[in-house]
Amino acid sequence: MNSEKKYKLLQGNEACVEGALAAGMRFFAGYPITPSTEIAEISAQKLPQLGGKFIQMEDELASMAAIIGGSLAGLKSMTATSGPGFSLMQENFGYAAITEIPCVIVNVQRGGPSTGLPTSPAQGEIMQAKWGTHGDHPVVALTPNSVQETYEYAIEAFNIAEKYRTPVILLMDETVGHMREKLQFKDPSEIKVVNRKKPTCKPEEYIAYKPDEDMIPPMASFGEGYRYHVTGLTHDETGFPTNNNEISGKLVQRIVDKVEKNIDDITFYEEYKMEDAEIVIVAFGGVSRAAKSAVDNMRNNNIKVGMFRPITIWPFLEKQISAVSEKAKEIYVAEMNLGQYFIEVDRVAGKKCPVKKINKITGELITPKEISDAVMGGRE
Amino acid sequence: MNTNCSNLTEKYFRVNRLPHIWCPGCGHGTLMNTVVRAIDKLGLNKDEVVLVSGIGCSSRAPGYLDFNTLHTTHGRALAFATGIKLANPKLHVIVIMGDGDSSAIGGNHLIHAARRNIDITTIVFNNNIYGMTGGQYSPTTPYGDFATTAPFGNIDKPFDLCSLAQGAGATYVGRATAYHAPMMQKLIENGLKNKGFSFIEGLSLCPTYYGRKNKKGNAVKMHTFFKDNCVDVKVLEKNPEKAENKILLGEFYNNPKPEYTESYQVIIDKFQNK
Numbered sequence: 001m002n003s004e005k006k007y008k009l010l011q012g013n014e015a016c017v018e019g020a021l022a023a024g025m026r027f028f029a030g031y032p033i034t035p036s037t038e039i040a041e042i043s044a045q046k047l048p049q050l051g052g053k054f055i056q057m058e059d060e061l062a063s064m065a066a067i068i069g070g071s072l073a074g075l076k077s078m079t080a081t082s083g084p085g086f087s088l089m090q091e092n093f094g095y096a097a098i099t100e101i102p103c104v105i106v107n108v109q110r111g112g113p114s115t116g117l118p119t120s121p122a123q124g125e126i127m128q129a130k131w132g133t134h135g136d137h138p139v140v141a142l143t144p145n146s147v148q149e150t151y152e153y154a155i156e157a158f159n160i161a162e163k164y165r166t167p168v169i170l171l172m173d174e175t176v177g178h179m180r181e182k183l184q185f186k187d188p189s190e191i192k193v194v195n196r197k198k199p200t201c202k203p204e205e206y207i208a209y210k211p212d213e214d215m216i217p218p219m220a221s222f223g224e225g226y227r228y229h230v231t232g233l234t235h236d237e238t239g240f241p242t243n244n245n246e247i248s249g250k251l252v253q254r255i256v257d258k259v260e261k262n263i264d265d266i267t268f269y270e271e272y273k274m275e276d277a278e279i280v281i282v283a284f285g286g287v288s289r290a291a292k293s294a295v296d297n298m299r300n301n302n303i304k305v306g307m308f309r310p311i312t313i314w315p316f317l318e319k320q321i322s323a324v325s326e327k328a329k330e331i332y333v334a335e336m337n338l339g340q341y342f343i344e345v346d347r348v349a350g351k352k353c354p355v356k357k358i359n360k361i362t363g364e365l366i367t368p369k370e371i372s373d374a375v376m377g378g379r380e
Numbered sequence: 381m382n383t384n385c386s387n388l389t390e391k392y393f394r395v396n397r398l399p400h401i402w403c404p405g406c407g408h409g410t411l412m413n414t415v416v417r418a419i420d421k422l423g424l425n426k427d428e429v430v431l432v433s434g435i436g437c438s439s440r441a442p443g444y445l446d447f448n449t450l451h452t453t454h455g456r457a458l459a460f461a462t463g464i465k466l467a468n469p470k471l472h473v474i475v476i477m478g479d480g481d482s483s484a485i486g487g488n489h490l491i492h493a494a495r496r497n498i499d500i501t502t503i504v505f506n507n508n509i510y511g512m513t514g515g516q517y518s519p520t521t522p523y524g525d526f527a528t529t530a531p532f533g534n535i536d537k538p539f540d541l542c543s544l545a546q547g548a549g550a551t552y553v554g555r556a557t558a559y560h561a562p563m564m565q566k567l568i569e570n571g572l573k574n575k576g577f578s579f580i581e582g583l584s585l586c587p588t589y590y591g592r593k594n595k596k597g598n599a600v601k602m603h604t605f606f607k608d609n610c611v612d613v614k615v616l617e618k619n620p621e622k623a624e625n626k627i628l629l630g631e632f633y634n635n636p637k638p639e640y641t642e643s644y645q646v647i648i649d650k651f652q653n654k
Contacts (some may be wrong), residue, residue: 024537027463027466029463047488048647051651051652053467058459058488059488060460062488065459066462067463069460069464070467071461071463071467074468075468077463089476091456092452182640222430222471223427225427227447227448229449232448232451233451240443332441
C-alpha cells in the first residue's frame with residue numbers, strides 16, 4: 001500500500017466503516033440517528049463502489065431484519081444506531097441469536113433514557129447490550145476507545161460474528177464515534193478475515209442446525225441449493241420448530257455455550273501500569289482515556305494506581321477481573337451511567353476487595369480530575 | 381404442466397412436516413395450494429425461491445414447503461425479505477403474511493416495501509381475525525363484528541388492504557378468495573411475473589374463531605358467502621350496479637415502474653464501468 005494512503009485523520013464513525021469494509025462488509029441497512037449517522041452515510045457512499053448494498057430502512061426494527069436477510073443471502077451485514085434505535089433492534093437481535101445469523105450491530109451510545117441527550121456521550125447500554133432482548137441468549141460486545149481501535153475491532157466484530165454465527169455488538173460511545181484521530185490503515189495482507197463455515201456435504205445431506213464438534217453448524221446461504229428452514233421458534237437440528245422441552249433447552253444452551261465456552265478466543269483487554277497497582281480503575285470506551293490520564297497524574301503523586309480496561313464487555317471477563325481483585329486493595333469502576341458494569345465487577349471482585357463507583361450521567365465525559373478526586377477522596 | 385395434486389405435493393411439500401396445524405375448514409391450506417400451483421406453472425427453480433413469513437397462522441405455510449424458507453418475527457417478514465432480495469436480486473422472493481401481521485404490526489414495513497417497488501410478491505391470507513392467539517379483532521375485522529377483544533362489537537374501521545398497497549406504490553395489486561382458487565393462482569402468477577412489488581390479497585376463512593364468534597356458519601357456509609358475494613372487478617366497466625354491496629375480486633392494478641434492486645444495480649454499474 002502507498003505510504004501516503006496508509007494514514008488518515010478520521011472520525012471514530014468513519015473508522016468503523018473502514019474496518020467493516022476491510023472485514024468484508026457488503027450489506028448495510030440502517031436508519032438515521034445521532035450520533036451514529038455518519039456510519040450510514042459513509043456506507044451509502046462506499047458500498048456501491050465495491051458492488052455492495054446499502055439501504056435506508058423505514059425504522060430500526062426493519063434495519064435489523066434487513067441485515068439478517070442480507071446475511072442469510074450471503075453478504076456480511078451491519079447496521080448502526082444509538083440508544084432509541086438500539087431498543088427497537090432488540091426484537092430481531094434475539095432472532096439473529098436463536099437463528100445463528102452472523103451480523104454486526106454498532107451502537108454509538110448517547111444519553112438516555114428515551115430521546116435523552118442525542119449529541120452527548122453516555123455508556124447507558126451496558127446492561128441493555130446483554131439483556132435487552134428477551135430470553136437467554138449469547139452476546140458479544142466489544143468496546144473500542146480510539147479511532148484506531150474502532151477500525152480494528154470493527155474487523156474483529158465481523159470475524160467473531162462469522163466464526164461463531166452470532167450477532168456481535170460494537171458498543172461505542174459518542175466520544176469515540178465523533179473524535180478525530182490518526183488512523184493507520186492495515187495492509188489487506190495483514191488483516192485476518194474470517195468467513196462463515198459453509199457446508200461441504202451434498203444439499204440432500206445438509207442438516208441445517210446440526211452443530212459440528214465446535215458447537216457451530218455450517219451455514220449455507222439462501223440460493224446456494226441447500227433449501228432449509230429458518231425460524232425464531234425453538235427448533236431441532238433440522239431447523240424445524242419443536243415443542244420438545246429437552247431439545248428446546250439444549251438449543252438455547254448450545255448457542256450460549258458456543259460463545260461462553262470460547263471466551264478466551266474473544267477476550268480483549270488492556271492493563272495499564274497494573275504491575276504494582278494497589279488501586280485499580282476499571283474503565284472502558286471514552287472514559288478509559290480520562291482514566292489513563294488520571295492514573296498518570298496519580299502516579300506522579302506516588303499513588304500505586306493502574307487501569308484495567310475491558311475491550312470485551314460481554315461476555316464478562318470474569319477470569320481477568322477476578323485476578324485483578326486478588327492483587328488490588330480497591331477497585332473503582334468509572335463509567336458514564338449509574339453503575340452498570342459495576343454490578344458485574346462487584347459480583348466477582350467484591351468478595352476480595354472493596355469495589356466503588358465513579359459515575360456521571362450529565363452527558364459529559366468523566367474528567368481525569370473527577371477520577372483522581374474520587375480515588376484520593378477515598379484515601380484521606 | 382402437471383397439476384395433479386399428489387404430484388405437486390411430492391414435488392413442493394415437505395411431506396414429513398405434514399399434517400399442518402390449521403383447523404378444519406381453514407382457508408389457508410387452499411391459499412397455500414394456489415401459491416404452489418403458481419410457482420409450478422411458472423416453472424421457477426426451487427433453489428431460487430425464497431418464502432418469507434412473519435408470525436401467525438398464515439406464517440406457518442413456508443415451513444411446509446420445500447424452498448428456502450424463513451419464518452421471521454411478527455410483522456417483519458417484508459423487512460427480512462427486503463434484505464434478502466437486495467443482497468441477491470436473482471432470488472424469487474415471496475412473502476406470506478396474515479392480516480394483523482401485514483397491516484397492524486407490519487403496516488409500516490408493508491407501505492415502505494410497496495413504496496420502494498422492490499421485486500417481492502406479497503400474499504396476504506386475510507381471515508379478518510388473529511387466529512393463532514384465539515380470535516382477537518384485526519385491522520380487517522369488519523365494523524360491528526365480534527371478537528374476543530371486541531365483545532361488544534368492533535368499533536375500529538377496517539383497512540382495504542389492496543387500496544392501501546396500491547396507494548403506497550405497489551405496481552401489481554389483486555384480490556381473490558380461498559373459494560376462487562383458480563383466480564388466486566392466476567393473480568399470484570401475474571404477481572410473480574411483475575418486476576416490482578406485487579400485492580395479492582387472498583380472502584381466507586376462519587370458521588373456528590371469526591366464523592363462530594360472528595355466527596357465520598361452518599366452512600361450507602363461509603365459502604358459499606364468498607361465492608355469492610364476490611364479483612370480478614371487470615363488472616365495473618359495463619354493469620357497475622352488479623358491484624353494489626359486493627366484494628370486488630380480480631386484478632385491480634398493473635402498472636410497472638422502475639424496480640428497486642434494478643435501480644440500485646444502475647448505481648453499482650456506474651462504478652464498475654469507470
